Amino acid sequence: MRPALPQWSGTLAAKAAAFITVMCCALAALLGVLVHVQVTNQTVGQARDQALQRLTQAAERYEAGDALKRGGGVDPPGLPPPLRNLAVSGDRGTMVADFEGRPTMWAAGPADGDRALAVAVDYSQQARTIAGLDRAILWSSGLAIGATLLVGAFAVTRVTRRLHTTALVARRISAGDLDARVNDPRTDPRTKAPARPQDEVAAVAAALDSMASSLQGKLLAEQRFTADVAHELRTPLTGLHAAAELLPPGRPTELVRDRVAALRTLTEDLLEISRLDTGRERLELDTEQLGPLAERVVRGAGSDTEVRVVRDVAVETDRRRLERVLGNLVANAHKHGRGPVVVTVDGPVVTVRDHGDGFPEYLVVHGPQRFRTEGGAKGHGLGLTIALGQAEVLGARLEFANAADGGAVATLRVPTE
Structure with a gap:
């Protein structure tokens, strides 16, 4: 019975799939973070510049005593406390916060007294742009990972299938089937195309086939030698046995006959082994x-x-x-x-x-x-x-x-x- 092959090839495929998945996820995460940071910085920067520009205009109107446009005022409701504190201390700054249920870009600067002049710019469009970008990154990363996994699984499966075939042939050889060969197409000069050079798996398959051929040749030579020696010994042993029977009775004669009998037994054993080696034995059930x-x-x-x-x-x-x-x-x-x-x-x-x-x-x-x-x-x-x-x-x-x-x-x- 041919020994069963353990499922090592499935383990190799699983390890390769896990490695490809981890590397794809890491690469997708790195690219996603870079794109997210770049686009977010650009979007936030544009919104900040717009808010600071409107704050400058509001400050000019405030100093001129004109009425402020909608979205600007002194200590307006909804102004984030950290930004107000920054403005009261004499600095200008911006901050994104929710106002009336929508994301808003605030810009604030100092006004007279301990008050802050602030303007609010709607940040909903920019927030939707960044959220849409994040979703696109996630979807494209998932599709890229899936496609890479399919291609990687196909490539790895082809390699593991060839390794699996090579291992099966090796087990058949170890079980006594010396005619078993891998016959990898990449190792056959009649089928190997110039565009398909030998790889490591093909080299292993070629080495296994060469080893099996060499082993088979040596075993066949040994079997032929054993059979030839046994056959060549039968004729002189038959004559030696007949000559021993003609010797006069005595201890020397008994010793000669005993050694001749032992040699005949050895010869018959060698012939039987040669028949077993060549597989010519047939059962009579x-x-x-x-x-x-x-x-x-x-x-x-x-x-x-x-x-x-x-x-x-x-x-x-x-x-x-x-x-x-x-x-x-x-x-x-x-x-x-x-x-x-x-x-x-x-x-x-x-x-x-x-x-x-x-x-x-x-x-x-x-x-x-x-x-x-x-x-x-x-x-x-x-x-x-x-x-x-x-x-x-x-x-x-x-x-x-x-x-x-x-x-x-x-x-x-x-x-x-």
Whole structure:
């Protein structure tokens, strides 16, 4: 089963969208503030100049004893107290305040005595202009942010989609599918246009494809070498076995025959591994009871192994391959562990446990590796490799672990459907 890919690409898109949103909001706020301040200063400045001009005219009429025009007077009602205090102290100034429900620009200056001469200019139009400008800034900023988000999301989604495809291909390769390739259009010289140069994602995809091709070539060369060596050894081993059978009885003859038999077993194991590597194995399915099948394997091994059937179940499987898996697990438990060795059948789950020193750490983490042993163990590391390969052909899952109280535990989960 292909491992599921976590949704990291959605997280990257969300981070990119958040970054774009923050930057757009910051830029829109900065531009909005600059425009608001500039226009407000200009509008207020014009209204202030107009109010001060009318205050000058009112002061001239007041000094000449003429009647003041509408909107001007001495200490008129509605004059803001801070502005009146400023005028009484001898200075001139302006101030915006509400008067009779409307925004008004006041201008005031000193008059005779402790009084202030002031004029009021309607500021409603300027206030509406500034308010309209603020609304326009908000709407245009919102539209700009939305448009930028759409364009940014489109661009980021294209990148994350390509990264997502590359990650899926990498996971397929790690799962054993060495034919998987990204085939990014930017990395294919037949489709790459001059206007679309390679980017970083295309470089990663090209590196992954190159790595997969190199890895596939090396593995195929290794498989061919293993198969060729095993095939070439069969003929001389057959002759050597026949010659050993003609030797006179005795201890030297027994040693020669034992070594020849071990070499023939190794050769057959190598041939089986080469067939598993090339994927040429085909299943011959039949319905089997796991309990009796485990008992047959133990009897055939001729070893002192206890079989416990907690719950028997019938499964559709390849009997020969399943017996090969269980036989290798039992043989490995007796060869590298210590008794008692117990085979437990609990439904479609079969466990083989010994009470030795347990599996090496590398085997528990990475699985069995051919021709690798540790701790002075004898063997070539092929038995468990074959068991794992045959289990994959069966569609079963074989796991290796160490028991908490000591000993190695191999767990085979046989598919029931």
